Amino acid sequence: MTIGQNRWLPHVVLLLGVVVFVFPIYLVFVGSTHDTATIARGQMPLTMGPHLVDNYRQALESGEGARVRGTPALTLMRNSFIVAVVIVVGKISISLLSAFAVVFFEFPLRMPFFWMIFITLMLPVEVRIVPTYAVVANLGLVDTFAGLTIPLIASATATLLFRQFFLTIPDELVDASQIDGAGPMRFFWSVLLPLSGTNIAALSVIMFIYGWNQYLWPLLITTSRGMETIVMGIVKMIGTADAQTDWNLLMAVAVLALLPPVLIVLVMQRWFVKGLVDAEK
Amino acid sequence: MRRRTIYRHKLLPYLLLAPQLAITLVFFFWPAGQAIYQSLLIQDPFGLRTQFVWFENFQAILSAPRYLESVRVTLVFSTSVTLLAMAPALLLAVMADQVVRGATGYRTLLVWPYAIAPAVAAVLWLFIFHPSIGQVGQGLRALGIPWDYRINGDQALWLVIFVSAWKQVSYNFLFFLAGLQSIPKTIVEAAAIDGASSNRRFWRVIFPLLSPTTFFLLIVNIIYAFFDTFGVIHALTQGGPGRATTTLMYRVYRDGWINLDLGGSSAQSVILMTAVILLTVVQFRYIERRVHY
16 A cells, blocks of 8 residues: 555545535435425425425426426427437537548648637637627527537537547558548548547537537527527526525426436446547547 | 548548538638627617727727626636636545545546536525525524525625536546546655655645646636636526626626627627637647647
8 A cells, every 4th residue: 555544534535525416416306306385485304205206297298387487398308409419410420521531631721721620619609609699690590400509510629539539540541441442431431430439439428418518509599488408498497586486396307407418427437538538638 | 640641532521621611610700700890890789880990899898897897706706616626626536546446436426517517507506505495595594694695796706606616526526536547656656665744745746747637627627617607607696696796708698698789799709719719729738748748
């Protein structure tokens, strides 16, 4: 043993950390099993209540509480899912293609194009919301899935990552495929794509979370209830005054909003860690 | 970065790049250009009259006490979020690095908050810190502390800092743990044999070796605090009470989206873009350097 006079200290500190991160989720889950009145009186116990099934059914199917009109969480989750999947597939496909072009071809303007993609890292949507919204509005894409996803699909991070990976592919592999008579697209499909499997899986996890958790952009682009995503839908359920919030429904929707991305991180932890660490290099 | 074997095609590479470039041009470069152009104009809210005013918008913004107030809020906010998100993450990572058994279990229990959206994290803590129904909110009031973040600006700022930092700890933890695990055990053992106490070993040996990770996380956390915390502020305080939690990013949203001051908001966008560009340049210059040594 090199370090550690105290064997128990690390466990104590780590358990304390775990409590700080797990406790809020536990409380919110407990909140989603009581009725509004119990919570609104400020007398919620720390154990589960009897309304689990009622609350979740109400949240999923109607979203309508006693005090606030909401959108059914089923619709919200469907929208979030569509947005996240389109963003994952879109980002990964266009980044694979552009990294392929930049690494395996020689053509005029190659580096300027590469820099153009790279510079988008420095122009996050957040700092130019009004002009970006104006573009989307002019294209007639407000309140559509196209408007919700396409502007977020460009990805310098994914392009850089795939470029990095493609550069490590030995020239012999390209030579061999050329000798076998395979053209560039055949090489892309039959050699490059299968080799990129792990990288694609790792990036997909990160991108799915990115897509599911979008907040500001859907807030600007959606105008009808039927198009809302769950992360923005839940914030709309917070009433302005105490008496206007259906706490039990709010908590049920909170659990539904965090469950899919958290499950993906837990189930795909290995790829998630790889994707996160690689994407930031 | 040149490959020996390269395909020669006149049209294909352009076709491959087309989708990415089209999106980049339409949704990144065009709006950014518009922001710069509009920052030089004054337009009435109905868009009927526009006037070219050179740098008047910038002048107006930078001399407005309210803008300087947001600058102050942003500085306090980002410094606190960065410190509060990094220090506990480092502590947890050091502890997890020492645990022989169950390290992966702890990692699993600590990484998942990364997956929670900032706005959802805000809802979780709203439920706990709410003055009349939250467990902690009620507790504070029972102790005689007049806790109400909806009225008290300092409390509101503290709350959005806390929630933003809470959400970011898991990310920092992962990177610190990876950094710690890449430090050769022999170096630490050598220091131990030389009689360095564990405290001394950490500050004299481990911490300096960890500095690339720390610096990288510093930049990432500042960028996070600047731009990704919009959801937390919007869900919890909407920039209030008063302007106590109005950061520069929130101000762009409020002036451009709610108050429809296009010129002023565009000028603010340009200022923020400059900030992002500076931060990104620092980050990449530094990474280049790390690759070379």
